[in-house]
Amino acid sequence: MKRRNFVKQLALSAAIAAIGLGSTGILAQAKTVKVGVLHSLSGTMAISETVLKDTVLMAIDEINAKGGVMGMKIEPVVVDPASNWPLFAEKARQLITQDKVAVTFGCWTSVSRKSVLPVFEELNSLLFYPVQYEGEEISRNVFYTGAAPNQQAIPAVEYLMSKDGGTAKRWVLLGTDYVYPRTTNKILRAFLKSKGVADADIVEEYTPFGHSDYQTIIAKIKKFASEGKKTAVVSTINGDSNVPFYKELGNQGLKATDVPVVAFSVGEEELRGVDTKPLVGHLAAWNYFMSIKAPANDAFTKKWAAYAKAKNIAGHKDKPLTNDPMEATYIGIYMWKQAVEKAKSFDVAKVSAAMGGQTFTAPSGITSTMDAKNHHLHKAVFIGEIKADGQFNVVWKTKGPVKAAPWSPFIAGNDKKKDEPALMAENKK
Amino acid sequence: MRILLILLFFAAAPVLAIDKGAVEKLASGDNDEKIVAIAALLAEGDPEAAAVLAKFAEGEVVVEGKVVEVVVNNRLRSAVTDALAALGLLSPERATRLEAAKALAGGADAVMLPLVKKALEKETDADIKPLLELTAASMEMKGGDKATRIAAIQRLGTSNSPNSRTLLSEAATDADEDIRIAAQKSLREVQGKLAWGERAGLLFAGISLGSILLLAALGLAITYGLMGVINMAHGELIMIGAYTTYVVQVLFRKTNYFDWYLLVAIPASFVVAAAVGMILERVVIRWLYGRPLETLLATWGISLMLIQSVRTIFGAANVQVENPAFMSGGFQAFAGVVLPWSRVVIIVFAALVLFSIYLLLTKTRLGLFVRGVTQNREMAACVGVPTGSVDMWAFGLGSGIAGLAGCALSQIGNVGPDLGQGYIVDSFMVVVFGGVGQLAGTVYAALTLGFANKFLEAMSGAVIAKIVVLVFIIFFIQRRPQGLFAVKGRAVEA
Numbered sequence: 066m067k068r069r070n071f072v073k074q075l076a077l078s079a080a081i082a083a084i085g086l087g088s089t090g091i092l093a094q095a096k097t098v099k100v101g102v103l104h105s106l107s108g109t110m111a112i113s114e115t116v117l118k119d120t121v122l123m124a125i126d127e128i129n130a131k132g133g134v135m136g137m138k139i140e141p142v143v144v145d146p147a148s149n150w151p152l153f154a155e156k157a158r159q160l161i162t163q164d165k166v167a168v169t170f171g172c173w174t175s176v177s178r179k180s181v182l183p184v185f186e187e188l189n190s191l192l193f194y195p196v197q198y199e200g201e202e203i204s205r206n207v208f209y210t211g212a213a214p215n216q217q218a219i220p221a222v223e224y225l226m227s228k229d230g231g232t233a234k235r236w237v238l239l240g241t242d243y244v245y246p247r248t249t250n251k252i253l254r255a256f257l258k259s260k261g262v263a264d265a266d267i268v269e270e271y272t273p274f275g276h277s278d279y280q281t282i283i284a285k286i287k288k289f290a291s292e293g294k295k296t297a298v299v300s301t302i303n304g305d306s307n308v309p310f311y312k313e314l315g316n317q318g319l320k321a322t323d324v325p326v327v328a329f330s331v332g333e334e335e336l337r338g339v340d341t342k343p344l345v346g347h348l349a350a351w352n353y354f355m356s357i358k359a360p361a362n363d364a365f366t367k368k369w370a371a372y373a374k375a376k377n378i379a380g381h382k383d384k385p386l387t388n389d390p391m392e393a394t395y396i397g398i399y400m401w402k403q404a405v406e407k408a409k410s411f412d413v414a415k416v417s418a419a420m421g422g423q424t425f426t427a428p429s430g431i432t433s434t435m436d437a438k439n440h441h442l443h444k445a446v447f448i449g450e451i452k453a454d455g456q457f458n459v460v461w462k463t464k465g466p467v468k469a470a471p472w473s474p475f476i477a478g479n480d481k482k483k484d485e486p487a488l489m490a491e492n493k494k
Numbered sequence: 495m496r497i498l499l500i501l502l503f504f505a506a507a508p509v510l511a512i513d514k515g516a517v518e519k520l521a522s523g524d525n526d527e528k529i530v531a532i533a534a535l536l537a538e539g540d541p542e543a544a545a546v547l548a549k550f551a552e553g554e555v556v557v558e559g560k561v562v563e564v565v566v567n568n569r570l571r572s573a574v575t576d577a578l579a580a581l582g583l584l585s586p587e588r589a590t591r592l593e594a595a596k597a598l599a600g601g602a603d604a605v606m607l608p609l610v611k612k613a614l615e616k617e618t619d620a621d622i623k624p625l626l627e628l629t630a631a632s633m634e635m636k637g638g639d640k641a642t643r644i645a646a647i648q649r650l651g652t653s654n655s656p657n658s659r660t661l662l663s664e665a666a667t668d669a670d671e672d673i674r675i676a677a678q679k680s681l682r683e684v685q686g687k688l689a690w691g692e693r694a695g696l697l698f699a700g701i702s703l704g705s706i707l708l709l710a711a712l713g714l715a716i717t718y719g720l721m722g723v724i725n726m727a728h729g730e731l732i733m734i735g736a737y738t739t740y741v742v743q744v745l746f747r748k749t750n751y752f753d754w755y756l757l758v759a760i761p762a763s764f765v766v767a768a769a770v771g772m773i774l775e776r777v778v779i780r781w782l783y784g785r786p787l788e789t790l791l792a793t794w795g796i797s798l799m800l801i802q803s804v805r806t807i808f809g810a811a812n813v814q815v816e817n818p819a820f821m822s823g824g825f826q827a828f829a830g831v832v833l834p835w836s837r838v839v840i841i842v843f844a845a846l847v848l849f850s851i852y853l854l855l856t857k858t859r860l861g862l863f864v865r866g867v868t869q870n871r872e873m874a875a876c877v878g879v880p881t882g883s884v885d886m887w888a889f890g891l892g893s894g895i896a897g898l899a900g901c902a903l904s905q906i907g908n909v910g911p912d913l914g915q916g917y918i919v920d921s922f923m924v925v926v927f928g929g930v931g932q933l934a935g936t937v938y939a940a941l942t943l944g945f946a947n948k949f950l951e952a953m954s955g956a957v958i959a960k961i962v963v964l965v966f967i968i969f970f971i972q973r974r975p976q977g978l979f980a981v982k983g984r985a986v987e988a
Contacts, residue, residue: 107810108912115811145810229525229569242957272956275916277907278706280699280837281951287830288692291656293663305812305908312817312906316824316834322572338814340822346568379809450567458553460567 097140098133098411100125101160103171103181103192108148109275109304113390114173116334116381117195118143120391121170123372124398134402135409142166148274148304150180157181161190167411168193168401170394174303175199175245182207189413193401195393197329197351199248200471201479205486206413208420209441210393210400212352213469214252218299220446221327221350222253224461225297226260231325233297235266237286240301242271249301249329255475266293276306279313287317290324298326307331311339314347321346321450332388333456337380341455351389352429352444354457359430365395366428392428396442399425400435431466438485441469513538517546521555521562528564529573533605536577544581547574580606583613583626591617595625599655607633628653632661644676651680654687656830691828696952697945698827702837704944705844706906708937709899710917711924712851715936716892717771719925720868721885723779724790727797728921729914731893734770735763735900736909737804740813753818756901763901764894770800771893775886783885797914805911812910821905840902847898848937854891855933864888868931923967929977938978 102121104114125139133139142164146153160166168191172178175198185192185206197212224230240246250269268289270282290296302310327348333355366387373381400423405411408419421437434443443466449457472479519531535543551574555562582594614626635646650658665677717725739759746755782789817836824834855861863884866874875881928935950959
């Protein structure tokens with residue numbers, strides 16, 4: 066009799082406990098934690114973003130194989146915002162409110178990030194953004210694992226001005242027509258002016274997203290280049306427009322030794338399928354290249370090759386390629402895992418606090434550190450020239466990691482802005 | 495003989511032994527030292543030095559039997575290719591010399607002047623000599639006495655290369671007045687020639703865009719223009735043609751005949767797109783003749799279905815279509831204007847397609863039926879034209895041409911599931927602008943829009959150009975709803 070009562074009570078209390086725990090949220094559901102993946106898998110940006118989705122999944126597989134985060138398995142929730150900026154915001158809201166993800170990895174273009182930013186701030190959730198961008202932003206809800214302008218654009222232009230870069234005196238700033246190229250070019254124009262370049266020696270050109278006919282643009286570059294001293298082109302063209310652009314560049318025989326083109330959004334992946342033999346010597350500035358010789362990079366590229374083969378990823382299963390945003394994505398996930406374990410919680414405020422100062426041995430061969438305050442990574446800068454096989458030859462690099470300056474000193478008024486996220490209005494009260 | 499000549503010239507050079515120090519510097523010096531080492535090896539001029547330089551250009555230097563990998567950046571590559579070209583100037587082979595002279599015409603370092611002059615002295619070939627003279631002039635104008643400089647400047651005035659403009663515009667602000675005046679005169683001459691080249695280049699760009707618009711719109715001109723079917727899935731038929739080309743290309747990659755895959759891809763893309771079009775006509779559109787709104791909605795739905803099925807089969811990302819070797823690169827047509835082969839081939843292709851359609855519509859029985867049905871369906875049916883099957887064949891023809899457009903587009907642009915979306919608006923614009931109901935208007939409209947787009951782009955940038963063209967079309971259609979060319983006759987209102 067007594068025994069039966071005991072069993073009954075035990076069952077009852079277990080049931081009550083279960084109900085009680087169930088209502089306290091994700092933690093209590095025990096074995097898994099959901100993570101959002103918000104990258105375009107179709108449309109003009111799919112060329113760049115699809116592999117980032119796969120990189121997130123690879124890292125999650127790795128982490129799960131080693132026991133997950135705080136003993137919990139990570140469950141990825143993949144959505145396709147289809148290169149459609151308002152859809153990014155919708156999908157972000159769905160990830161946070163319906164799927165209740167603890168963190169989201171996603172976005173490539175700045176316009177997509179600007180579109181989801183209010184959602185992440187309103188619902189107080191975390192976004193890891195893995196792509197180089199124009200700066201001018203620090204949100205307490207975003208960690209930026211790509212480069213700020215001083216970690217990519219400015220060093221690249223300085224290199225082209227140097228003797229080894231060809232002492233360029235005249236500049237064509239060519240980009241896709243949206244916020245990232247416009248802002249970057251504004252910063253570059255101010256920077257070039259500070260170096261004594263006259264306005265007449267700078268032209269800016271923009272094309273719409275998905276533009277495919279670069280004949281007149283290349284003709285314009287040629288004309289401008291022949292009208293004065295050494296000319297260099299800074300390309301912030303994004304998405305699949307890069308394929309017709311580089312095809313036209315090669316076909317029209319614009320050689321890198323005459324007019325070098327340095328790109329900020331073109332890596333190994335974008336050049337796949339382009340005949341790179343006529344493009345030898347054109348440049349890209351990144352914080353990682355697949356060709357970098359470092360033990361961490363060997364491990365990273367091998368893992369990716371094996372993963373691509375196992376998962377039968379189109380293109381990569383035969384010719385695995387890694388690139389900078391993939392590296393930044395990879396660093397981001399591991400840093401998030403470390404921060405969660407340090408904070409012993411998935412709470413946004415606690416994880417954010419624990420993020421500052423996290424380190425990770427990056428595939429680029431350096432130890433990447435998350436800045437204590439400004440939500441950006443300290444990164445080394447590399448400048449590479451395209452080789453005939455579509456890889457990059459590193460011709461210049463910084464001695465060590467560079468701290469990000471999201472508020473570029475070349476934009477007026479930025480000197481007064483704080484190098485850390487502003488506190489929320491309600492926190493100030 | 496060749497070595498002897500160089501030796502005579504560079505009497506100070508050590509006898510047939512390459513400078514070990516210079517080779518070591520190539521391997522381990524900084525970039526300034528490497529440049530000096532390249533110049534030193536060039537001065538030696540013997541074949542062994544040339545071999546070392548050629549290896550260096552590929553990123554390898556052999557020091558004491560060991561291969562050292564070196565990073566060759568643009569600056570070093572430019573120096574070493576110029577040096578190799580300069581060595582090539584003395585080759586007994588005409589082709590090698592011509593190649594070398596062309597490479598150096600792009601602007602060579604003043605260090606090479608003695609070598610170029612040497613080559614010039616014994617050069618007799620009519621093609622190579624002027625190139626060398628220009629190269630020598632471009633070096634001489636920078637330094638030396640005034641008379642030589644002015645002579646060099648005058649010689650550069652006969653050139654039509656963009657490099658000469660760069661050099662002359664520098665000299666045009668020289669401190670010495672005589673040089674300034676000479677340079678300004680030469681600069682005007684060069685600029686005059688280059689301006690013609692630029693205009694010709696723009697014209698070509700316009701024709702090229704026009705030919706692409708024409709290919710994209712020709713099929714629509716038949717299905718919409720002649721048959722009156724508003725086919726929103728036209729863009730997807732283009733996309734199907736492009737994917738067919740991709741599939742053929744993948745099959746050919748395994749064989750040795752990769753360069754010839756287009757010969758199979760062209761008929762294949764026509765047949766596949768035509769088949770899809772005919773199925774579409776039989777299954778859906780046939781039931782909707784005379785109901786344009788329903789046709790529009792139904793075909794739009796079909797376009798979404800086609801996009802999604804391609805996405806499911808081939809994946810959402812773009813697929814890579816590689817050009818056959820003969821279609822990459824280009825040729826120098828005018829001063830400073832390079833015409834890419836891919837675009838030239840597409841222009842010719844568009845002309846051929848246009849001509850075949852013209853023949854088909856005017857010289858064949860099917861063409862006669864199509865024209866008959868277009869002009870008066872009831873009357874045609876009365877005299878025994880099987881209008882139903884004519885509709886199907888005509889729709890198949892229009893769809894097949896869309897497939898051909900896809901095949902052509904795959905050679906210059908991206909191939910992805912959304913490919914067609916980018917062309918549907920342009921295609922309708924061309925057909926409406928040209929005037930519904932006949933082909934000549936489509937041709938004029940495509941070329942006009944191609945030119946307009948390119949001229950505006952050159953003036954105001956790509957973004958503004960697109961907007962201006964759209965605004966222009968809107969106003970034009972308001973003033974003249976029937977388009978450029980109107981069909982006169984009884985059936986127009988039907």
